[in-house]
Amino acid sequence: MRTIETLKSTHNLPDAELLELLETADEALIRQLKAAALEVKLAVKGEEVLRRGLIEWSNVCRNDCLYCGIRRSRQGVARYTLSREQILSCCERIHAAGIGTFVLQGGENPAGALELVPIVRTMRERWPSTAITLSLGELPFETYALLKEAGANRFLLRHETANPEHYRQLHPAPMRLESRLECLHELRRLGFEVGMGMMVGSPGQSRQHLLEDIRLMQSFGPEMIGIGPFIPQADTPFEHHPAGSAETTLRLLAIMRLILPQANIPSTTALAVLTGSKQAGLEAGANVVMPVFTPETEKIKYDLYKGKYHV
Ligand code: 5AD
Numbered sequence: 380m381r382t383i384e385t386l387k388s389t390h391n392l393p394d395a396e397l398l399e400l401l402e403t404a405d406e407a408l409i410r411q412l413k414a415a416a417l418e419v420k421l422a423v424k425g426e427e428v429l430r431r432g433l434i435e436w437s438n439v440c441r442n443d444c445l446y447c448g449i450r451r452s453r454q455g456v457a458r459y460t461l462s463r464e465q466i467l468s469c470c471e472r473i474h475a476a477g478i479g480t481f482v483l484q485g486g487e488n489p490a491g492a493l494e495l496v497p498i499v500r501t502m503r504e505r506w507p508s509t510a511i512t513l514s515l516g517e518l519p520f521e522t523y524a525l526l527k528e529a530g531a532n533r534f535l536l537r538h539e540t541a542n543p544e545h546y547r548q549l550h551p552a553p554m555r556l557e558s559r560l561e562c563l564h565e566l567r568r569l570g571f572e573v574g575m576g577m578m579v580g581s582p583g584q585s586r587q588h589l590l591e592d593i594r595l596m597q598s599f600g601p602e603m604i605g606i607g608p609f610i611p612q613a614d615t616p617f618e619h620h621p622a623g624s625a626e627t628t629l630r631l632l633a634i635m636r637l638i639l640p641q642a643n644i645p646s647t648t649a650l651a652v653l654t655g656s657k658q659a660g661l662e663a664g665a666n667v668v669m670p671v672f673t674p675e676t677e678k679i680k681y682d683l684y685k686g687k688y689h690v
Contacts (some may be wrong), residue, residue, distance in 0.1 A: 382408070383415045386637045391597070394590055401586055401630055409619040409630065410641065416633035416664030423640045424666045427549035431480040431512065432646070435673040436461050436495070440486025442516070443551050446541075446581060448682040449486050455614065459677050460491055463498050469672045470502055470509075478656045480510040482669060484535070487516030489583040496525045503530025510564030512574075527569045534566045535574035537605055540581065540588055541595035548583040563599065574603030576650070579631060581609040595672020597638050603667075604635050604642050607649030625653040629663040636664030643667050652686040 382400065386392050392400075400412055415513040436458035438449040449456060461469070470481055481502060483495065492515050502511055513526060514535035523534070539560055540546050546556035567573050578584075578594050596604060608623030628650050636644060646660025654660075657668050673681060681687070 383597055384412050387415050390638050390640070397590055397593060397634065398458070398586055400634060401589060401627060412630060412633050413663045416636040417662055420636055420639050420664050421668055424471040424643075427666075428661060429643065429667045430476075430478045431479075431482045431667060431669045432469070432476065432478040433482045433484060433669045434466060434469040435463070435671065435678065436466065436483045437485035437486065437488060437491055437513075438681050439491060440516075441489075442487050442554060445549055445551070445616040446578070446609060446612070446684075448615060448684055448687075450615060453614055455543040456682065457680050459552075460485075460488075461674070461677065463501075465674060465677075466498055467501065467505070469674070470506065474506055474656060475500075476510060476670075476672075478670075479508070480512055480533075480581075481506075482512040482514060482535070484514035485516075487518075489518050489522060492518050492526070494520055496522075496529050496682060499526055499531050500685045505663075507601075509668060510544070513576075517558060520565050522674045523562075523566060523569055523571075523618060524667070531571070533572040533603065535573065535576075535603060535605060536563055536566065537576045537578075538563065538592075538595065539577050541577075541591040542585065545581075545583055545585075545588050548605050549581055563601075568603070570667045574598060574605055574643075575601045576603075576605035576607075578607060578609040578623060579628040580621070582617050582620045584609075584623075589627075593631070593634060593638065596635060602642060604639065604644045605647060606631055606635065607647035608653055610649055610652060610686065612682070612684045622653060625650060628653075629659055632665055633663045645669050648687060649684060653686070 443451045511531045512533040543556045608628045610622045644665045646657040646665035651657050
């Protein structure tokens with residue numbers, strides 16, 4: 380199949396052929412796409428599925444993203460922020476499980492993020508060889524610098540959509556795609572390994588938008604790529620919108636594996652909610668899983684989308 384061989388060898392295809400891969404009903408072609416992604420993953424990243432221990436630090440968020448279950452204006456969310464002791468005890472459990480990366484993720488909360496600086500420093504002192512990944516949204520550049528200096532290595536900040544108009548449909552003012560992209564560039568400049576990514580099938584997303592996402596990620600070349608389907612959440616403006624397609628998500632994972640062979644790509648929880656497990660993602664080119672180590676009592680409150688804490 381010329382299309383996929385071309386993608387494998389040049390890490391690039393014209394737009395029309397990428398669109399065809401996203402849209403085709405030709406099952407043989409799609410089997411080959413996923414098989415090629417799996418082959419490239421095994422050749423470049425090896426057999427090992429990398430594990431990252433996820434600590435959902437806080438569901439306090441200043442933003443009001445229309446899709447998200449911890450958006451600021453969603454009522455009935457019991458807001459929490461883990462204490463220093465709770466975070467360090469999550470780290471103990473992650474380390475004891477033999478996992479080499481802590482991921483601290485939370486809502487966008489600049490004041491709270493600043494309080495994480497000394498905690499990150501302690502994590503770095505206690506576990507010198509464990510990678511520390513942060514996923515805390517858009518923060519003042521000084522805060523990014525302080526977190527980096529305290530010992531964090533990586534930062535995940537999904538761009539959510541590469542199209543400015545579509546970005547505005549998902550994120551009310553003052554959020555802007557431009558400032559998200561500026562943050563991604565600053566994070567890289569500071570020496571973080573950077574992750575970006577988006578939801579598949581978010582309301583208003585077209586095939587053309589997905590193509591723009593592919594091109595944006597291709598040109599930025601993130602070290603990590605997070606892609607999951609949109610899943611509606613109750614009591615959000617998008618609660619009645621249909622979920623994104625698991626199949627399209629898998630195709631996009633496979634395409635990104637072929638375009639950026641070195642990237643670390645998780646098989647996301649949102650995808651597992653739709654497919655029943657992390658397996659399909661791993662077979663389409665993903666090489667990372669992120670088991671959740673948030674304390675049970677708080678885990679149910681980190682309720683980004685329907686079904687999240689049941690997998
Ligand atoms: N469906 C799927 N993913 C979601 N996220 C937030 N809300 C939803 C939803 N309803 C994703 C966003 C965000 C990440 C932490 O979770 O892409 O970046």
